[in-house]
Amino acid sequence: xxxxxxxxxxxxxxxxxxxxxxxxxxxxxxxxxxxxxxxxxxxxxxxxxxxxxxxxxxxxxxxxxxxxxxxxxxxxxxxxxxxxxxxxxxxxxxxxxxxxxxxxxxxxxxxxxxxxxxxxxx
Numbered sequence: 001x002x003x004x005x006x007x008x009x010x011x012x013x014x015x016x017x018x019x020x021x022x023x024x025x026x027x028x029x030x031x032x033x034x035x036x037x038x039x040x041x042x043x044x045x046x047x048x049x050x051x052x053x054x055x056x057x058x059x060x061x062x063x064x065x066x067x068x069x070x071x072x073x074x075x076x077x078x079x080x081x082x083x084x085x086x087x088x089x090x091x092x093x094x095x096x097x098x099x100x101x102x103x104x105x106x107x108x109x110x111x112x113x114x115x116x117x118x119x120x121x122x
Contacts, residue, residue, distance in 0.1 A: 002122035006115055013111040017104070024100045028093060035089035042082020049075020 053071035 002119075006118055006122070009118060010111065010115050013107075013114065017107040017111065020107070021100065021104055024096075024103060028096055031089050031093045031096070035086050035093055038082045038086035038089065039079070040082070042079040042085075045078025045082070046075055049078070 050072065053068055053075055
């Protein structure tokens with residue numbers, strides 16, 4: 001009888017840990033999608049700027065180069081922002097995954113300790 005109760009407690013704590021684990025990971029897929037797609041969106045924003053950096057110029061060669069470099073530098077802003085967003089999303093994702101893993105270890109340890117305490121008490 002006591003063994004059946006201990007087994008029921010183990011299974012119930014394992015089920016609850018799985019539910020909480022699933023709840024903790026909700027939304028992290030969206031964060032991963034942001035981390036992956038932000039640089040690509042940055043590239044898409046940068047390409048029109050690069051194309052528009054090379055209009056026909058009349059004038060001295062160095063002034064043409066300076067104008068092109070200025071426009072190229074401005075066109076790279078979307079890429080920089082995309083990489084920044086991706087980096088922040090990735091770091092946040094890794095942080096929450098590490099927290100979820102730590103929680104899983106603590107839940108398993110607490111479940112084991114509860115089962116051992118109930119076993120000793122019976």
